[in-house]
Amino acid sequence: MADAVLGYAVQQIGDLLINEAVFLYEVKDQVEWLKEELKTMECFLKDADTKSKRDERVKNWVRQVREIAYQAEEVVESYVLDTERRRRRRKGFIRTTVRFLPLRDFIAQREFGNEIEAIQGRIDQISRQKSTYGIEDLGGEPERQIDNTVRERRRVVLHAPDADLVGMDEEKNRILRHLLDGSRKRRSVISIVGMGGLGKTTLAKRVFNEAKARFSLSVWIDVSQQYSPESLLRDILRKLTVTGVKELEEMTRAQCEEKLYETLEAENYLIVMDDVWDTEVWKILSRHLPDAQNGSRVLITTRDKKVARAADPSTPPLELRPLSKEESWELLSKKAFPNQEDIEAICSESLRNLGKEIARKCGGLPLALVVLGGLLSTKDPSFWAWKRLADTLVWENMEEGRVCLDILALSYEDLPRHLKWCFLYFSSLPEDFEIEVDKLIRLWIAEGFVEQREGETLEETAEDYLEELVQRCMVIRVQDESGPIIEVSCRIHDLLHDLTVAEAKEVGFLVSHGIRDDEGVSQLDSSVRRLSLQGEKTWCWDSKSTPRLRTFLSFGTRCQVDINRVFSDRDLKLLKVVDLEGALFDELPEEVGDLIHLRYLCLKNTGITSLPSSVAKLRHLQCLDAKWTEIKTMPRGVWKIEALRQVIVPEKVEPEMLVAGLSNLQVLKEVRAGRWIDSCLGSLTSLRELQIRGIKDCHHPALSSWLLKLPRLKKLGLRGESIPDCLWTSSSFSSLQVLSLLGIVRKPPQQSSSGGDQWPPNLTKVTLGGTSLGQDSIAALEKLPELTYLCLRWSYEGNEMICSPGGFPKLEFLVLYSLKKLERWVIEAGAMPRLRRLEITYCRKLEMLPEGLQQMAALKELVLRNMSPVIRSRAKKEGYDWPKIQHIPSIIIG
Secondary structure (H helix, E strand, C coil), rough: CHHHHHHHHHHHHHHHHHHHHHHHHHHHHHHHHHHHHHHHHHHHHHHHHHHCCCCHHHHHHHHHHHHHHHHHHHHHHHHHHHHHHHHHHHHCCCCCCCCCCCCCHHHHHHHHHHHHHHHHHHHHHHHHHHHHHCCCCCCCCHHHCCCCCHHHHHHHHHHHCCCCCCHHHHHHHHHHHHHCCCCCCCCCEEECCCCCCCCHHHHHHHHHHHHHHHCCCEEEEEEECCCHHHHHHHHHHHHHHCCCHHHHHCCCHHHHHHHHHHHCCCEEEEEEEEEECCCHHHHHHHHHCCCCCCCCEEEEEEEEHHHHHHHHHCCCCCCCCCCCHHHHHHHHHHCCCCCCCCCHHHHHHHHHHHHHHHHCCCCCCCCHHHHHHHHHHCCHHHHHHHHHHHHCCCCHHHHHHHHHHHHHHHHHHHCHHHHHHHHHHHHHHCCCCEHHHHHHHHHHHCCCCCCCCCCCHHHHHHHHHHHCCCCCCCCCCEECCCCCCEEEEEECCCHHHHHHHHHHHHHCCEECCCCCCCCCCCCCCCCCCCCEEECCCCECCHHCCCCCEEEEEEEEECEEEHHHHHHCHHHCCCHHHHHHHCCCCCCHHHHHHEEEEEEEEECCCCCCCCCCCCHHHHHCCCCEEEECCCCCCCCCCHHCCCCCCCEEECCCCCCCCCCCCCCCCEEEEEEECCHHHHHHHHHCCCCCCCEEEEHHHHHHHHHHCCCCCCCCEEEEEEEEEEECCCCCCCCCCCCCCEEEEEECCCCCCCCCCCCCCCCCCCCCEEEEECEECCCHHHHHHHCCCCEEEEEEEEEEECCEEECEEEEEEECCCCEEEECCCEEEEEECCCCCCCCCCEEECCCCCCCCCCCCHHHCCCCEEEEEECHHHHHHHHHHCCCHHHHHHHCCCEECCC
16 A cells, blocks of 8 residues: 555646746745656555565555655645745746745745755665565566455455355356356356455355356366466366376467367366456466356456456346345354354343344345354353444454455455545545545545546546446445435445455554544544544644644534634645534634635535635635525636636526636536526536526527537536526537436427437436426437436426336336326336336325336335325235235335
């Protein structure tokens, strides 16, 4: 991780050289030298990081390198800050040249030079210690080096012959059906995908043991992160043939490949590749696994969905789920009471209830349940012995817990450098916390974690980062489809959260304090760079003790923060990120404008009523979030900050944009319609997301004109008395993916075979409120090829709605809310084949549920709320509509 720290510091100093060229002009050479020196040290750190796990002296060396990186960044940022402050104090400032530098500037340069020399001395000293500790110059990005002890522990825990398979019978049978399906003649691959510890290996081992007798040849190979093509090939041949070890070692790679193909060519085989980490493994082996159309199979376990797709795009991977509460207790109790047939008889009710609470702490992760159950088996099976464990359970502090965390850490160690920083950011969140995806991305960008890629915005790159973490099964996407707008959030598993907290503490990334921290935050030391406060209490600390603080976050429903201390104290001069969502305060001090490095300011859901004019001085400010505050106007200068990328304001605020600008603005949300639409909307050509409230007929001409000039617009929300019809009378909205309309549509889109009025073609999510649509508009909607979510609220005027065969081909979530005239709904065969959730609320005239529901095999959830007594009765067991819906696993009637 230290290499990531150093790489981050190099990137930040490089950005400062570009963005602060005016202020660093006189000391540019020194800063360049500092950047190059740190860059040179990077190549040593991967080796040092690996050795630091076994050698405390090397760990101390890594810690020194990390501190030098932090110190270098701080020195450069402080110089920029002090230079700008001096120049602000000069009245009528005109750019100064070297010949006329004031005395204070010469002094500042000399002090900066002294600090650089001090850093140079420390770097020289640290560099001399490399050879002492056997740290090599790896000359670039080295190969991954994974602790063999951890890998061996993983095999001991997961490959145990008596490993219990709890809660996976359905998954096991699904894989067996695929492997043994005689109608599938071609060689096919099925993958088991999930985060570390979910039981992929245990499930695969059980499947392998039950299926291998049906194949003429079968082999299990452990791949893991460290492998070579030759070793993989020889490992398979060693298990498939009688070739001697010496003969195998003497064979070239090409000879191994040829031998493997010849061995398998005429056989019906089953090969299991366990613990595959990258797509290269399949590229290496696939060409030498013949397809004789005889039903041969390959089974892969992996933590990365990309591996599954690369191996066989036509076969959906099996994504493992965490165990339920009941399944978790079953597995924990089996391990806590080994060789006991009747656990209920020897386990009292109070002990069972406590055991279930302990199992809950494992978050449904079989690995954690096995480890913790094994620990309980060594203790007296008494309430107080188990209670003591439950009250003091900290995974990092017990040997068995560290084994579990080490296995999970393999995923973290495998991450590229830039993703390690992004993943560690989850350590700043409370446990079980779900953070909005958009907010997380804004924070990553403000922190400087996201690299600029050619042809992409920072937001698009950050979305790719998040998707990579999701594909690696390290981050879980969470969607709330029950409301009028889909809220997409994400979270990580509790044990992965414990891992991030431990790693963040180890590398000095962040300090967090929760509601159970009785000591408060008064004990913070000077090295703290990021601080996360959690819980409902008043937080106070001596800000002089945290001069290096860059990020201040608060999480809690009504967290009380001494706001004057955050913004007024010069000791917190280097702040870049301040998130005060939900904090209790009602005024922002004028001194906020002195924090010139500030990039992110979140005041969401606070009691603040106005912004000081000094906010306009924050020339690096990228994100300003004032949603759900009492602010009614914004200082005009805010709309001149060129760095702004996201602005979210209370719904009463009308932007006071006087001239076209804000060319970097990506997100503008909740703003009121006004004169700015005529004068400035067309100039916001980088906009990707736009929400406007209070739209009237008088705004239609300008909106119809300027919206067409926003080529990157992906999300659009319009709300008001009426909605312009330009969205479906023009072909210019091909990039639009998310659309939310609340208001009367005077000319709704119609079904048209001639290519006339239609919805934007690439929409994936649509929310409509009060739009008075008819059947023709529904017929146009159901033709959208990418639509996955549709919410209709007070939006349908017809008494009959028909969904045609093949209509809504990708729709997964459908919400019908208060369609007051709807009496009959027809779903014809083949409509909505992928629908997973259906929610019907306040449709009081609907007489019965559609017959077509009976054929919708993908439907997993049905919610009926505030419906007529007749339809509620029909939907219950023994009711007339019950045969249509009895196949749906979750039915809620309220």
